[in-house]
Amino acid sequence: xxxxxxxxxxxxxxxxxxxxxxxxxxxxxxxxxxxxxxxxxxxxxxxxxxxxxxxxxxxxxxxxxxxxxxxxxxxxxxxxxxxxxxxxxxxxxxxxxxxxxxxxxxxxxxxxxxxxxxxxxxxxxxxxx
Amino acid sequence: xxxxxxxxxxxxxxxxxxxxxxxxxxxxxxxxxxxxxxxxxxxxxxxxxxxxxxxxxxxxxxxxxxxxxxxxxxxxxxxxxxxxxxxxxxxxxxxxxxxxxxxxxxxxxxxxxxxxxxxxxxxxxxxxxxxxxxxxxxxxxxxxxxxxxxxxxxxxxxxx
Numbered sequence: 117x118x119x120x121x122x123x124x125x126x127x128x129x130x131x132x133x134x135x136x137x138x139x140x141x142x143x144x145x146x147x148x149x150x151x152x153x154x155x156x157x158x159x160x161x162x163x164x165x166x167x168x169x170x171x172x173x174x175x176x177x178x179x180x181x182x183x184x185x186x187x188x189x190x191x192x193x194x195x196x197x198x199x200x201x202x203x204x205x206x207x208x209x210x211x212x213x214x215x216x217x218x219x220x221x222x223x224x225x226x227x228x229x230x231x232x233x234x235x236x237x238x239x240x241x242x243x244x245x
Numbered sequence: 246x247x248x249x250x251x252x253x254x255x256x257x258x259x260x261x262x263x264x265x266x267x268x269x270x271x272x273x274x275x276x277x278x279x280x281x282x283x284x285x286x287x288x289x290x291x292x293x294x295x296x297x298x299x300x301x302x303x304x305x306x307x308x309x310x311x312x313x314x315x316x317x318x319x320x321x322x323x324x325x326x327x328x329x330x331x332x333x334x335x336x337x338x339x340x341x342x343x344x345x346x347x348x349x350x351x352x353x354x355x356x357x358x359x360x361x362x363x364x365x366x367x368x369x370x371x372x373x374x375x376x377x378x379x380x381x382x383x384x385x386x387x388x389x390x391x392x393x394x395x396x397x398x399x400x401x402x403x404x405x
Contacts, residue, residue: 131383134383135383135386135387138383138384138386138387139383139386139387139390139391140390154383207367207370210371211370211371211374211381211386212374214371214372214374214375215374215375215377215378215379215381216378218374218375218376218378221371221375223285223288223289223292223293223310223313223314224292224310226289226292226293226368226371227292227293227310230293230294
């Protein structure tokens, strides 16, 4: 929560995605239309979008279903990303945070982030069937 | 039997490591503090995924993050776990046999759900990222995800 992420949404978002694609090749299958090279405009734009959505969700922790309703529809009816990938992206985001904020990414912080992104992922996959 | 000579058993598929992957694993491993990083890794597992505490009822006080981080049994066990992974890191071409006895132990004696190996692997990667920062590049990170995945597969081999 105290991490200065919002001003670096593009950089950290792009890095998290690039780490995801570098480590877990299966996740690339959803982005055949993207330039996936490190620091690409596509990764920066999309990374900012992902972290922005997480930031928005963070201010609606008591009402995630409503706050993420549109994104939930999008993932269920349009994107249909296999649920396993949310966990991989969560991990990649956490690795990015750990690398940039070693002092702040305490075990308690990791626990909170893991729980938070897991809750968001749950909402995004809630309308899958 | 003569038929064995005509049709030898196929060689087990070996994991292929590029030179870069081997270098990434070895250079990072040199910087690992088995005691400190092992303690932190296991602490993070027990804190982030509290249900994993089910295997450690004999460890004493695990009631909160501070208790876990200061627990001497957690420290000792974390060191043991990381040392075993270090063994695998020194035998990249032989991880399956290096970890075979531990696989049997976890399956038949300890009865640990193999899913837990993945959780520990994730926490180890996070510990390394904290420790190395920018030096934990996506490429180095990728090599370690592969190493962790191969180690988890080896540890899961003897379950059935």
